[in-house]
Amino acid sequence: MTWHRKPLAGLDLETTGTSPEADRIVTAAVVRYGGGRPTETRTWIADPGVTIPDGATAVHGFTTEAARTAGRPAGAVVAEVVDAVTALVDEGLPLVVMNAPFDLTMLEAEAARHRVRSLFARSAPRILDPRVLDKRVDRYRAGGRRLEDLCRHYVVPLTVAHDSSADAIAACGVTWKLANRHRWLTRLPLDELHERQKRWAADQQMSLRQHFASTPGKEHRALDVRTDWPLVPPMRSGVWTGA
Incomplete structure (x- = not known):
């Protein structure tokens, strides 16, 4: 059975800004997708401990006040997110992350900031990045390569863009559709x-x-x-x- 017929793990973060090293996590989602089972989703809201700029609020909807009210301490959230991802990776599931260097660097930096043992210190995840895969199989296609664009191209529902749960599920869906369309990817270990x-x-x-x-x-x-x-x-x- 090829890897795309088995479950996928997915991770998505919404943050205070665009610097993965310096900005902070606001929301997170970890999902278990596919493999003939209903999608399982865990979500978190963090109080990042810093002001959320208006530009970031315009993207994901969380103001500083809303995150402080609804969110839990950032260190506890980071620890739980790392635990959840590590558990799925240790089952042998590949980890789907759209634009992986941003989210994974953010998660590692937050782990260091809050003195949490990080994902890459605990495990060796095999990453599937639909952004990289799509550019490889269809290099010259016109148009954008954001998650919303990939969802339109591969006909994957995206209920609410920049909602961490919806984005994590959609990224897994795009990865599955992409692999199913380009079967040579599924034959690679x-x-x-x-x-x-x-x-x-x-x-x-x-x-x-x-x-x-x-x-x-x-x-x-x-x-x-x-x-x-x-x-x-x-x-x-x-x-x-x-x-």
Whole structure:
């Protein structure tokens, strides 16, 4: 039985901003998807301990006051999220994360900040990133590559964009549809597919870097393009010590 016929684990985070090393988790969802069973979902709301900027609120709907009222201490939430993901990974499930370097780096940085033993310190997850996979199998397709775009292309329901539960489920659905359409992916062992995604992601990001570098007015954006996947290494960040 190929890996896409078995359950998938999924992770999604909504955050205070766009820096995975410095910003904080506001909501999180961990799901068990597929394999002939109903989807199982766990969700969390955290009080990030910092002000949530208006721009982030416009994306996921949580104000600073709402997160403080409904949320639990961030350290407890981070510990439970890491525990939930580790348990599924230790069952042998691949972990689906849309734009993995953002969410996984965020989770590792938060674990360091709250002195929680992190996912990558506890396990060796095999990651499936639908963003990387889609760009590999359909490199020249016009249009966006956000989760909403992929859901439209692969005909996957997305009930509420930027809701962590809905996004985690949709990312798993996209990954399943993508693999079912491009069966050669399912014939690769998960360990090999994980390693190939490292190379594919690096190539994709290098291409983006070159595009910015050669586009008038966008040259400065080339400096911010990262090629690391699925995790930005700790030595690249100044906050991984728990600051």
